[in-house]
Amino acid sequence: MSTDKAKLIYADQEIELPVYEGTAGDHAIDITSLYSKHGLITYDPSLGNTGICQSSITYIDGDKGVLRYRGVPIEQFDRPHPNFIEVAWMLIFGRLPNKDELELFSRTLTNHELLHEGIRSQFQFLPAKAPPMAILSSMISTMACYYDEFLSPDDEPVFLEGVSRLISKIRTIAAFTYRRAMGLPYIYPDPALPYCSNFLHMMFSLPYKQYEVKPEIAKALNLVLILHADHEQNCSTSAVRVVCSSRANLFASVSAGVNALWGPLHGGANVKVMEMLDAIYRGNRKPQECIEAAKDKTNPFRLFGFGHRVYRNYDPRAKILKKAYERVCQIQKISDPLLDIARELEEAALNDDYFIERKLYPNVDFYSGILLRAIGIPTNMFTVMFAIGRLPGWIAQWKEQHENPTAKIIRPRQLYIGNPETDYVEIADRE
Numbered sequence: 001m002s003t004d005k006a007k008l009i010y011a012d013q014e015i016e017l018p019v020y021e022g023t024a025g026d027h028a029i030d031i032t033s034l035y036s037k038h039g040l041i042t043y044d045p046s047l048g049n050t051g052i053c054q055s056s057i058t059y060i061d062g063d064k065g066v067l068r069y070r071g072v073p074i075e076q077f078d079r080p081h082p083n084f085i086e087v088a089w090m091l092i093f094g095r096l097p098n099k100d101e102l103e104l105f106s107r108t109l110t111n112h113e114l115l116h117e118g119i120r121s122q123f124q125f126l127p128a129k130a131p132p133m134a135i136l137s138s139m140i141s142t143m144a145c146y147y148d149e150f151l152s153p154d155d156e157p158v159f160l161e162g163v164s165r166l167i168s169k170i171r172t173i174a175a176f177t178y179r180r181a182m183g184l185p186y187i188y189p190d191p192a193l194p195y196c197s198n199f200l201h202m203m204f205s206l207p208y209k210q211y212e213v214k215p216e217i218a219k220a221l222n223l224v225l226i227l228h229a230d231h232e233q234n235c236s237t238s239a240v241r242v243v244c245s246s247r248a249n250l251f252a253s254v255s256a257g258v259n260a261l262w263g264p265l266h267g268g269a270n271v272k273v274m275e276m277l278d279a280i281y282r283g284n285r286k287p288q289e290c291i292e293a294a295k296d297k298t299n300p301f302r303l304f305g306f307g308h309r310v311y312r313n314y315d316p317r318a319k320i321l322k323k324a325y326e327r328v329c330q331i332q333k334i335s336d337p338l339l340d341i342a343r344e345l346e347e348a349a350l351n352d353d354y355f356i357e358r359k360l361y362p363n364v365d366f367y368s369g370i371l372l373r374a375i376g377i378p379t380n381m382f383t384v385m386f387a388i389g390r391l392p393g394w395i396a397q398w399k400e401q402h403e404n405p406t407a408k409i410i411r412p413r414q415l416y417i418g419n420p421e422t423d424y425v426e427i428a429d430r431e
């Protein structure tokens, strides 16, 4: 796929480098031989200008606010009956499943919805109020103790079983985490319920009263998970690829993804958005005060839910989430003051030069939190919900990385700025 060449001129060298063109017209300069042939490296500490792979899974055009899964524009999943499971299968196996494939996948997910009693018993050794993301990453690592050491995508039936275990049990782990923190008895999965409704059942049913899942709520949750399902080489997905590149197993790689997602600049932002909106609502902050604090370089505060490394336009997911939220509010007859505050904050930021100049727009986290809250999910579980949604994307990217015959262990270099060669000093001679 090398189309034309790039020229790098440095010192007495004129270096010609191949340029690749992607199917959407994006271009990449291949520097894979720059160090071996010319002793040079490039410097790009946050990798914002560096491609770590060629991928067919997700395409983003940050300037136009375009997001496509396997070529399908994200807007097309905002349909009367969005189905997270079919999108998960599509991301992992490359196309939408046919009827038989979808039925097999749904059956396999149902077969794997229970936790191994050894894994379930692990909960008792963790603090009930431990951070849900800490529990999630440790439980996923624990799965590697109970299931096939290595899930090879080469053996598709075995891989499908392993993938289904992860996608099905992440719900049960999340629900059990919440129930234990609330001091409530575990509610076991109901094999008669579809994926999202089963999760809501495990979260909110009581031993004597089944939680009634409203269709609009199940639809909204399917949409939330779909919109979080993949996002090319974001921080947590890159963590999954890095761990995969050492040939570590899927559970270890996904656990690394969970830990990377936890950070407030990444998946943890949806919790910070709620804390920000809630602080304004309780009166100890004003919207304009948040705007000013976010612009103040001496203040570490950021306008959470705003800005994005790739989008220099409105995050298309935020638009869909905002509409879904308004639908849920109508169904649930909710008039949430936080929505008014969110709209006020958005309006103020979108008309402020600081945000306009830097092309800072609402991102997926800005509206996901208030929508999850309207569904009834507690704030401290928001990032776990992000992980449940992102899991199929992590698996798809792990599979693509693992199956790439030319992939090597991911091991970046550095620019050394430390001491020149120095001798050891005996302790008696040190100051």
Ligand code: SDX
Pocket: 230, 231, 233, 234, 235, 264, 265, 266, 267, 269, 294, 295, 301, 302, 303, 304, 305, 306, 307, 308, 309, 310, 358, 360, 363, 364, 365
């Ligand atoms: C997710 O990568 C993905 O795809 C992530 C994600 C996914 O689906 O996986 O989309 C999910 O993580 C969404 C982002 C959630 N995080 C937040 O909402 C946290 C708040 N946003 C930021 O911290 C920030 O915007 C980042 C982390 C998202 C991006 O950080 P960058 O790449 O460092 O931002 P930038 O280089 O584009 O910043 C340009 C300028 C800087 O100011 P100057 O140095 O030019 O003066 O904009 C400023 C930044 O300080 N800036 C902000 C800001 N975001 C950027 N200033 C105030 N508030 C903000 N939110």
